[in-house]
Amino acid sequence: MAKVFIYPINSLILSDLVERFGHKPLTMMNQIREKVTSISLDSPPINITSEDPKAGLKYAAIEVPAGVRGRMSLIGPLIEETEAAIIVENPPTNFGCVGCNRTNELTKYLVRSKNVPILEVKYPESEEEARDFVSKIAEFLESLPKEKSEEDEKAIEEKTTEMEDKK
């Protein structure tokens, strides 16, 4: 199971297709979940603190707007985990967490410079294009290794040791 970075980072179609073909999508939603559901509330209502733009400094320079750095503090850790990536060009709308074009440019640049397998496709606008879109993504995802990740292996090891202890 490979960790697949998707762009747009909150895409329903891409995250579903990646999961469908047995891989793990790296999405903004999971990052947001950690922020908004953590019990210790630093800065309600959405827990973005002044520390976040500082964390974003790892990915963008100090003169870059705080909005870019704040977004990069969430997207950056995902890029570090990336083992493969699917980038869709010309998505129809970019709102909310993907509403900043400079962040999107920086994200794509960092992913491209990471030397991982990347598939770049155009967002489909017709049935014919959708067919092509799905076939390219399916082919790409099937070419990725389906071995279990280290986390899964650790979980399996823990389970087996628990079972042995019970015996």
Next chain:
Amino acid sequence: MTEIKKEEITKYIVISSDKVLPADAAMKIYESEFPVTVKETCFGLIVTGFREDVMAVVEKIRQLDKNHIFIKDRGFPAGDARRCRASRGGGPRPGFHFLREEVEMLPAIGAALDELEANKPLKKETKEKSRLKVSDLEKIIEAELSR
């Protein structure tokens, strides 16, 4: 503000099926008796609960029409006051616009997945004009009638 435990997750179930309605999927979840919170929406369902329960429910619902039901994670739990329209004075919630755009493409994506499953070549070769076969016409009629 809603405080929830860390292991709780939320998923969108987006339904673009001719056979399954959001209400049918919601009934299936109620029948399954998993301890999850379900919210029915115009495009499908939002399910919140413990990870194992949500994953089991989601997989069960996907099997109802696996190529036409799409799943996505959601950061905020269902009915969260920070995102709920009721407490924000109406209007679409942030993030809905992109989802709506993607929902419009789902029938085409579902059809492509059907073809992929049937092991047909996804790139259709352009054929010369020919008469429609009776068997193909029957398939079209059956598909229209089953809507």
